[in-house]
Amino acid sequence: MKVAVAKETTSGEKRVALIPESVKKLCAKGFAVAVEKGAGEGAQISDSEYSEAGAQVVERSQLSDAELLVKVRPPSVQELENCRDQSWVIALLDPIQRSENLPIYERKKLTTFALEFIPRITLAQSMDVLSSMASVAGYRAVLLAAHEFGRFFPMLMTAAGTIPPAKAFVLGAGVAGLQAIATARRLGAVVEAFDVRAAAAEQVESLGAKFVKMEITEDLQDEQGYAKEASPEFLARQKELLHKHIAKSDIVITTAQVFGKKAPVLIEDYMVKSMKPGSVIVDLASETGGNCVLSRHGETVEVNGVKILAPANITSGMASAASRMFSKNVENLLLYLFENSRLVKDFASDEILKRSIVTRDGMLVSEIVKKALNRS
Numbered sequence: 001m002k003v004a005v006a007k008e009t010t011s012g013e014k015r016v017a018l019i020p021e022s023v024k025k026l027c028a029k030g031f032a033v034a035v036e037k038g039a040g041e042g043a044q045i046s047d048s049e050y051s052e053a054g055a056q057v058v059e060r061s062q063l064s065d066a067e068l069l070v071k072v073r074p075p076s077v078q079e080l081e082n083c084r085d086q087s088w089v090i091a092l093l094d095p096i097q098r099s100e101n102l103p104i105y106e107r108k109k110l111t112t113f114a115l116e117f118i119p120r121i122t123l124a125q126s127m128d129v130l131s132s133m134a135s136v137a138g139y140r141a142v143l144l145a146a147h148e149f150g151r152f153f154p155m156l157m158t159a160a161g162t163i164p165p166a167k168a169f170v171l172g173a174g175v176a177g178l179q180a181i182a183t184a185r186r187l188g189a190v191v192e193a194f195d196v197r198a199a200a201a202e203q204v205e206s207l208g209a210k211f212v213k214m215e216i217t218e219d220l221q222d223e224q225g226y227a228k229e230a231s232p233e234f235l236a237r238q239k240e241l242l243h244k245h246i247a248k249s250d251i252v253i254t255t256a257q258v259f260g261k262k263a264p265v266l267i268e269d270y271m272v273k274s275m276k277p278g279s280v281i282v283d284l285a286s287e288t289g290g291n292c293v294l295s296r297h298g299e300t301v302e303v304n305g306v307k308i309l310a311p312a313n314i315t316s317g318m319a320s321a322a323s324r325m326f327s328k329n330v331e332n333l334l335l336y337l338f339e340n341s342r343l344v345k346d347f348a349s350d351e352i353l354k355r356s357i358v359t360r361d362g363m364l365v366s367e368i369v370k371k372a373l374n375r376s
Contacts, residue, residue, distance in 0.1 A: 001341035002032040003334070004066030005055075007039040010073040012312060014042025014319035015326060017070045017091070020053035022331035027054035030340055036060050042316070043323040067341075070330055080104045086361060090330065092116050092129065095358045096260060096372045102364060109362035115329075117356040117368060124352050127333040131175045132325040136315045138179030138255065141282040142168075144314075145251045146187060148280045148300075148307050154188020165190050169245050170209070171266055171291060172255035173200035176284055180253045181209045192245055196238070196256075214241050235264065242266060247274040252281045254291035260372055267292040269303070277305025286310035 003026065005018045016039050018026075023033045033055040037047055047057045056062075064082045069075065071091040075083070080101060083089065086109045093114040095102070105112050115129040125131075145168075146153055155165040168184040170177045173195035181204060184191045191209035195201075201211040214237070246252055246267060252275075257263050263285035272281070272294055283290050286297040290310060294303055298312035315322040336352070337345050347353050347360060358366045 001030075001068060001338060002034060002066045004063035004069045005033065005035040005039055006060065006063060006069060006071050006075070006079060007036045008042070008072055009076050009079070010313075012316055013073055014316040015072045015323045016040045016043050016045065016319075017072050017323075017326060017330055019043070019045060019323055019327040020049045020055070021324075022327040023050060023055045024053040025331060026334060029335060031334070031338075032056075034058050034063055034066060036063060040323075043319040045320075045323070068334075070334075072326060074098050074101065077101070077104065080108065080110070083108060083110060085109055087111075088113065090115065090333070093358060095366065095369045099369075099373055102359070105359040106362040106364070111360050112358040113356050114358050114366070115333075115356070117358075117366070118333075119351055119355045121351060127329050127336065127352070129326055129329045132329055133315045133322060134175035134255075135179045136318050136322045136325065137284050138176035138181075138253075139183050140314050140317050141176070141253050141255075141284055141311075142180050142183040142187065142251075144309055144311065145253065145280045145282050148309065149251060150278050151250070152188070153184070166250045167192075167248060168251040168253065169193070169212075169249040170253045170255065171195075171242070172257070173197070173204050173211075174255060176255040177253070178203055178207065180255065181207045184251070184253075185209065189251065192249075194242060194245070196234075212241065212245055214238065239266065239268065239271075243271050243274065246271045249275065250279050252279070253284065254281065255284045256291050257285050257288055260368065262289040263291055265289075265291065265293050267294075269293055272306050272308065273304050275304075275306045279306045281306065281308045283308065283310045284314065287312070 035050045035055045035057050037057055050057050068088040069083055074093050088111045090113040095114055118124050118127055152163055153166045156163040166189045168189040168191045170180050170193040173193050181191050181193055185208045192212055193204045193209050194212040204211040281292055283292045283295040285291045286295045292308055294308050295310040297310050300309050345353055358369055
């Protein structure tokens with residue numbers, strides 16, 4: 001099976017779907033790999049490194065005979081048109097927001113696999129791209145906050161007096177939130193965290209942070225382990241609680257997202273105005289609407305002396321490390337699905353395929369996408 005690795009075309013995207021280390025392992029298992037010239041530049045990987053790993057380094061037009069295209073971001077229309085009919089496409093497809101691509105999938109009879117739909121089950125942990133990238137985002141968010149914050153994170157006892165530690169508050173204790181907690185703690189901040197899932201308390205406390213508790217009567221976790229959408233009554237009580245902690249925080253990192261939905265608004269404008277000047281908010285959910293009502297995706301805004309960062313594609317800020325993790329996930333997925341260039345898993349019974357396939361030979365089969373688009 002020939003696997004094509006295309007250079008990312010999304011503005012600001014520096015990651016690459018496969019690194020030379022994974023290419024070498026795939027080639028050893030019988031895959032042929034073609035890499036577009038310059039695909040690894042953003043992640044500091046040269047074309048010669050791919051060649052040494054066993055890949056063909058080619059122009060984009062020469063990827064068209066591949067049986068499988070692997071990317072980080074959704075392929076452009078031009079890239080899809082360049083795909084061989086009845087081939088595979090594996091990427092973070094965003095099929096609900098990019099539903100205009102569905103007719104192209106159908107016309108070219110493409111089998112498309114959305115990496116973001118990989119289920120959170122033990123078997124799929126080594127293929128979980130979302131968790132890998134969330135870990136990068138959580139780490140990076142704290143570094144951005146530290147850069148913008150005009151004080152030290154740790155407590156310092158100096159001849160000039162004692163400097164108190166920064167107070168950080170992390171909203172959402174999923175993978176990104178836990179990494180943010182761990183990073184802020186390493187830098188010396190006093191950290192609190194909140195999550196709608198009571199089960200997250202143990203993980204938060206194991207990292208040395210305080211879990212902000214709230215009486216929760218609703219079931220706010222789905223079967224995949226993702227947070228579910230809360231009722232308006234719950235959100236009102238939650239905002240009252242969060243306001244008390246946000247007002248006394250120097251750093252707020254927000255990571256709360258609901259799978260397939262708009263991000264919940266957790267920080268209202270009056271909460272921002274209650275924070276001390278010089279405080280920093282980093283909103284990691286801005287791409288899906290934002291947890292802070294004042295966030296502007298891809299921008300930094302300042303309100304009453306409080307900086308609100310809403311970084312676009314934060315993982316590209318660590319493209320080398322992020323590409324390594326992404327590549328390993330994809331490598332594990334390909335070696336799980338294919339053997340001797342043949343698909344060895346069954347569409348009907350394999351949990352990973354059932355959950356993650358969007359179209360099969362062009363036909364829309366994903367129940368997630370059908371439900372979101374109200375298709376039968």
